[in-house]
Amino acid sequence: MAGKVKWVTDIEKSVLINNFEKRGWIQVSENEDWNFYWMSVQTIRNVFSVETGYRLSDDQIVNHFPNHYELTRKDLMVKNIKRYRKELEKEGSPLAEKDENGKYLYLDFVPVTFMLPADYNLFVEEFRKNPSSTWIMKPCGKAQGKGIFLINKLSQIKKWSRDSKTSSFISQSSKEAYVISLYINNPLLIGGKKFDLRLYVLVSTYRPLRCYMYKLGFCRFCTVKYTPSTSELDNMFVHLTNVAIQKHGDDYNHIHGGKWTVSNLRLYLESTRGKDVTSKLFDEIHWIIVQSLKAVAPVMNNDKHCFECYGYDIIIDDKLKPWLIEVNASPSLTSSTANDRILKYNLINDTLNIAVPNGEIPDNKWNKSPPKEALGNYEILYDEEMAQSEGPDRDLRSRSGQSIGLKGNRARDFGKPGPTTWK
Amino acid sequence: MLGQDGGLSLTIAQLVQRLKASGLHSQLERQARLSLHRPDIKLESLKEDIKGFLKASGWEKKLQNAVYSELSVFPSPCHPSAPPEHIKESLAYMRKAQGNWEKRILKSLNSMCTELGIPLAQKRSVNEQKELLNKWNEMGTDEPDLSLFRPVYAPKDFLEVLMNLRNPNYENSEQPSFRNHLGLIQVPLKVKDIPELKEYFSELDLNTGQLDIDDSAEVPPELFENEHVRIGQKVLAEQDSAAAQQYVRQGCPTSLRAELWALILNVSNQPEDVLYYEQLKSNVILHDLLVDSLIYKDVKLTASNDDYYFVFEDYLYQVLLCFSRDTSVLQHFAYNSAIPPKSYIRGKLGMEEYAVFYPPNGVIPFHGFSMYVAPLCFLYHEPSKLYQIFREIYVRYFFRLHSISSHPSGIVSLCLLFETLLQTHLPQLFYHLREIGAQPLRISFKWMVRAFSGYLATDQLLLLWDRILGYSSLEVLAVLAAAVFAFRAVNLMEATSLAAAEAVLADLSTLKVMPLLQIFLFATGT
Numbered sequence A: 001m002a003g004k005v006k007w008v009t010d011i012e013k014s015v016l017i018n019n020f021e022k023r024g025w026i027q028v029s030e031n032e033d034w035n036f037y038w039m040s041v042q043t044i045r046n047v048f049s050v051e052t053g054y055r056l057s058d059d060q061i062v063n064h065f066p067n068h069y070e071l072t073r074k075d076l077m078v079k080n081i082k083r084y085r086k087e088l089e090k091e092g093s094p095l096a097e098k099d100e101n102g103k104y105l106y107l108d109f110v111p112v113t114f115m116l117p118a119d120y121n122l123f124v125e126e127f128r129k130n131p132s133s134t135w136i137m138k139p140c141g142k143a144q145g146k147g148i149f150l151i152n153k154l155s156q157i158k159k160w161s162r163d164s165k166t167s168s169f170i171s172q173s174s175k176e177a178y179v180i181s182l183y184i185n186n187p188l189l190i191g192g193k194k195f196d197l198r199l200y201v202l203v204s205t206y207r208p209l210r211c212y213m214y215k216l217g218f219c220r221f222c223t224v225k226y227t228p229s230t231s232e233l234d235n236m237f238v239h240l241t242n243v244a245i246q247k248h249g250d251d252y253n254h255i256h257g258g259k260w261t262v263s264n265l266r267l268y269l270e271s272t273r274g275k276d277v278t279s280k281l282f283d284e285i286h287w288i289i290v291q292s293l294k295a296v297a298p299v300m301n302n303d304k305h306c307f308e309c310y311g312y313d314i315i316i317d318d319k320l321k322p323w324l325i326e327v328n329a330s331p332s333l334t335s336s337t338a339n340d341r342i343l344k345y346n347l348i349n350d351t352l353n354i355a356v357p358n359g360e361i362p363d364n365k366w367n368k369s370p371p372k373e374a375l376g377n378y379e380i381l382y383d384e385e386m387a388q389s390e391g392p393d394r395d396l397r398s399r400s401g402q403s404i405g406l407k408g409n410r411a412r413d414f415g416k417p418g419p420t421t422w423k
Numbered sequence B: 001m002l003g004q005d006g007g008l009s010l011t012i013a014q015l016v017q018r019l020k021a022s023g024l025h026s027q028l029e030r031q032a033r034l035s036l037h038r039p040d041i042k043l044e045s046l047k048e049d050i051k052g053f054l055k056a057s058g059w060e061k062k063l064q065n066a067v068y069s070e071l072s073v074f075p076s077p078c079h080p081s082a083p084p085e086h087i088k089e090s091l092a093y094m095r096k097a098q099g100n101w102e103k104r105i106l107k108s109l110n111s112m113c114t115e116l117g118i119p120l121a122q123k124r125s126v127n128e129q130k131e132l133l134n135k136w137n138e139m140g141t142d143e144p145d146l147s148l149f150r151p152v153y154a155p156k157d158f159l160e161v162l163m164n165l166r167n168p169n170y171e172n173s174e175q176p177s178f179r180n181h182l183g184l185i186q187v188p189l190k191v192k193d194i195p196e197l198k199e200y201f202s203e204l205d206l207n208t209g210q211l212d213i214d215d216s217a218e219v220p221p222e223l224f225e226n227e228h229v230r231i232g233q234k235v236l237a238e239q240d241s242a243a244a245q246q247y248v249r250q251g252c253p254t255s256l257r258a259e260l261w262a263l264i265l266n267v268s269n270q271p272e273d274v275l276y277y278e279q280l281k282s283n284v285i286l287h288d289l290l291v292d293s294l295i296y297k298d299v300k301l302t303a304s305n306d307d308y309y310f311v312f313e314d315y316l317y318q319v320l321l322c323f324s325r326d327t328s329v330l331q332h333f334a335y336n337s338a339i340p341p342k343s344y345i346r347g348k349l350g351m352e353e354y355a356v357f358y359p360p361n362g363v364i365p366f367h368g369f370s371m372y373v374a375p376l377c378f379l380y381h382e383p384s385k386l387y388q389i390f391r392e393i394y395v396r397y398f399f400r401l402h403s404i405s406s407h408p409s410g411i412v413s414l415c416l417l418f419e420t421l422l423q424t425h426l427p428q429l430f431y432h433l434r435e436i437g438a439q440p441l442r443i444s445f446k447w448m449v450r451a452f453s454g455y456l457a458t459d460q461l462l463l464l465w466d467r468i469l470g471y472s473s474l475e476v477l478a479v480l481a482a483a484v485f486a487f488r489a490v491n492l493m494e495a496t497s498l499a500a501a502e503a504v505l506a507d508l509s510t511l512k513v514m515p516l517l518q519i520f521l522f523a524t525g526t
Helices: A014-022 A041-047 A074-091 A120-129 A154-167 A262-273 A275-296 A338-355 A384-389 A392-403 B004-020 B023-035 B046-056 B059-073 B092-116 B126-134 B136-141 B155-163 B194-200 B221-238 B241-250 B254-264 B271-286 B290-301 B310-325 B327-334 B374-378 B383-396 B398-402 B411-425 B427-435 B440-449 B458-471 B475-487 B489-494 B498-504 B513-523
Strands: A006-009 A036-038 A113-116 A135-139 A149-151 A178-182 A193-206 A209-214 A218-221 A259-261 A308-316 A322-328 A378-383 B121-123 B287-289 B342-344 B355-357
Touching (some): A074 A275, A113 A120, A193 A262, A262 A275, A262 B254, A275 A308, A275 A378, A275 B254, A378 A384, B059 B241, B126 B271, B155 B411, B194 B475, B221 B241, B254 B458, B310 B374, B327 B383, B411 B440, B427 B440, B427 B489, B440 B475, B440 B498, B475 B489, B475 B513
Parallel strands (some): A006 A036
Antiparallel strands (some): A135 A149, A193 A218, A209 A378
């Protein structure tokens, strides 16, 4: 057995450090030889920048893909998904089938979105079709709900664009770019409150695509009652579920932190709405995650030194349709409650077990397919290799399953393991 | 003792009287009258034809369910010469103890009123009414200052009372002897032993399929599950309360539970039921009661901080505030050992004609009361239906968890059953815990008083409550409490203090109810 893994991190979080120490790994500084670097997105930019020209060796692993922003920047994600849909349509793929209103039947999972200022004219055209709609403005490069606001009149956006032009010259550069998305104004409410889903997805390779879904995701609840009325547009506590925002609300509870497990959600939905629609919803959630990853796979730099754990944000509407809102490259590792701390510790533990098998010094010639026992709370969401080895006929089957709306089969096609048992 | 025939005819007379007063009676009459216009109803065979029509149109089933419901809620009548309080509780010392306990609760409530200078009830001003109406769906966002309010009592206060219960006809020397019970409960009541429990809970045995258990390696659990779901759908299609009650003994599939429970409890959420709920709501809007603050405080202290139930905070207010105004709850005092408290209009103290029940439903909430409602929020999202289900479960079962009585499902019997089971089947453990000053009942009492709500994971709790409804009995709570001790026996034997024992049993959220019950009842060598 070779030596101990040498680790570095620029994120001083106990859930990380405790996991490294538990494995007997050795902490080193970033200037020394290291095998494992858990880094922020700022650092990854430098590591792979042209100027530094850093070359990773076979025994080094980092927790981001070099151009993860293709998925995790709001504008680029939407761009890639739009491109992916067009390509499938061109190929004549049954996945790109549309309904009578020109909406994709299976690929319409991101709210209508435009880049601003670039697509301003397109946005205005869309807005005029439905002038009573509410839109949400988000800065492309920011996270945790920063800089977000809602609008429901064109004049508001004109004012915004005037203000930002005069305030600084560089506002036209892509860094200050915004996306504007149709606001989901009919969210599913539970106990009268709005929530979104935070799900963790691990990608170990993009080509072939292999991704895992973490079973212990959670719902994040707004502390204030949801009201679609426009008078509350300024009250961000009503609309945004980000913990970073909600923490400042008066009603924030530090025991549960407004978080509800996905298993609670499933129990509630099965009890009140039935098993079939609930299974269909969760299948659709798995579907849109895989599709979003497939959309960026061709443009992703599939560096063999990389893996990435994403935080998917999904909103469910009152017709139980899931919408992909955004994907985070650095899901928060701050623990807001005791349960949260356990969850995140286990998340990192299970992630490391897959990314760094047996806690040994990484070898990137490894084919990155861990045995089932090593998955912990992850389950295989999609394994392109496995899907192909099962024959070309399998992919077709899942598609036809999709197009006739067969319930409950898709998750199984993605290689979902059997139900766990007590004992 | 009444002769069999006499008892039966008395029961029937009572039933008929009760049903005549119900909405169902007038509905049946209306249907029968309307059917006269049908061509298939002939004058010469009028009675038979109408009977046939009521059967075919499903009204007979409704009547059956109503009869079944009455039979399961109301105890069979006593001998006509027995005093009426015997239906409430036949043992005089129990009635007396309950009376003293009520006096204590009232005293504490009254002194809080005086201290805070708040009346028991007052009419809201028009503005206050408007405001409350506006925030009806978001009462949880309101943060009134409740620091001066304290719960009237908590389970541990109640346990002290139960520990001091004594039967005056029984030799109660403090000297330990083979006669005394080594546990905290010192009254002699008949409780079931394991063979009787095995017989009683026979559907839970190892050879009967249960949801949430997959112990046979050869047969995939889906096989039983799919078959069980299919039968469940059939039961629902038949709309038969008795069949539903038998069915849920093996556990409800998640997606059928809401409807099955409603069928067992005979709750149908008809337009008049919705109207009734709305009426209660307007009563809440009109008057401010002191108990509202107690309810508010309780929700804030319990469900609002609970990982499973915080989401439903607003629903809890919508149910509990209406519950406190619901005078139909008073009917259950016919068979509850408790007597609803009375309050007198100002200046008319002690004059019976100026007495009103307070709160209007006669139930003073205690610390943890809202946890009886919280799990139901997972099943019903319409407040009016949620309300009816809760009221029905309360007046059938849960009231027994905080009234002193000798009923087998009453809290005293449950405590005694728990202690006896532990003492008989885990004598070493029982002795050890007693020696280190950790009487098992001190730990398990709160679980039983809350019917395990807030202690188990919700999916497990609902499987447990399936059995409460299925057997119309709370005894399963005591069995589970004993089974939990058995399950953690090894760790408990290592504990050397009450705090250490409590720590071993602090988190029950990972427990699986059915395997624990089965192992305890059927797989231990007795």
